[in-house]
Amino acid sequence: MNQGEPDDQNLGSGQSGTSSPSGRSGPFRAVAERQRLLSILWRGLTKRCPACGHRPIFARWNELERCCGGCGRDFDHAGGDIWGFMYLGTAFFTGLFIFVIYRIYVPETVAGRLAMAGVAIVPMIASLPRRKALALALDYLIRSHSG
Ligand SMILES: [Zn+2]
Numbered sequence: 001m002n003q004g005e006p007d008d009q010n011l012g013s014g015q016s017g018t019s020s021p022s023g024r025s026g027p028f029r030a031v032a033e034r035q036r037l038l039s040i041l042w043r044g045l046t047k048r049c050p051a052c053g054h055r056p057i058f059a060r061w062n063e064l065e066r067c068c069g070g071c072g073r074d075f076d077h078a079g080g081d082i083w084g085f086m087y088l089g090t091a092f093f094t095g096l097f098i099f100v101i102y103r104i105y106v107p108e109t110v111a112g113r114l115a116m117a118g119v120a121i122v123p124m125i126a127s128l129p130r131r132k133a134l135a136l137a138l139d140y141l142i143r144s145h146s147g
Helices: 026-045 083-103 110-126 128-145
Strands: 058-060
Touching (some): 083 128, 110 128
C-alpha cells in the first residue's frame, strides 16, 4: 500500500464499480465527494484511520500508533501538522465555556468555582483523543485535496 497517498478504499459503500469518484461527473461526483467527506469525518470522530477506517489507531490513551495497522498509513508525519486543528478544538471549548458561564448562575463559593473549573477542564481533557483523531482526519482531507 502506498503510504502518504489518499486511499479511497471502503468509501462510498453500496456503490459497485469504481472505487474512486474521479470517473464520475456532475451531480454524481458531487454526491460521491460529499459521501467521502462525511465518511472521513466520521472515521475521525470514531477514532479510526481516515484512509481505511481501521481501528484502533491509538497505542495509548492519547498516543497515536506510528502507522495504521490496516493500510500502513504513516501517522508519525502528522504529529506536527495536526496541532493547528487541535488548537482550533481547544478554542472551541474555551468559547463554549465562556458562553456557558454567562448563561448559568454559579454560586460565589469555593465549591461553585471548583465545579466550574471541572466543567471547563474535564471535557477538554476527556476529548483529547477524539479531537486528535478528528484533526488527523481533517489533515488527511486537506492533503488528499491538495494533491
Ligand atoms: Zn489505515
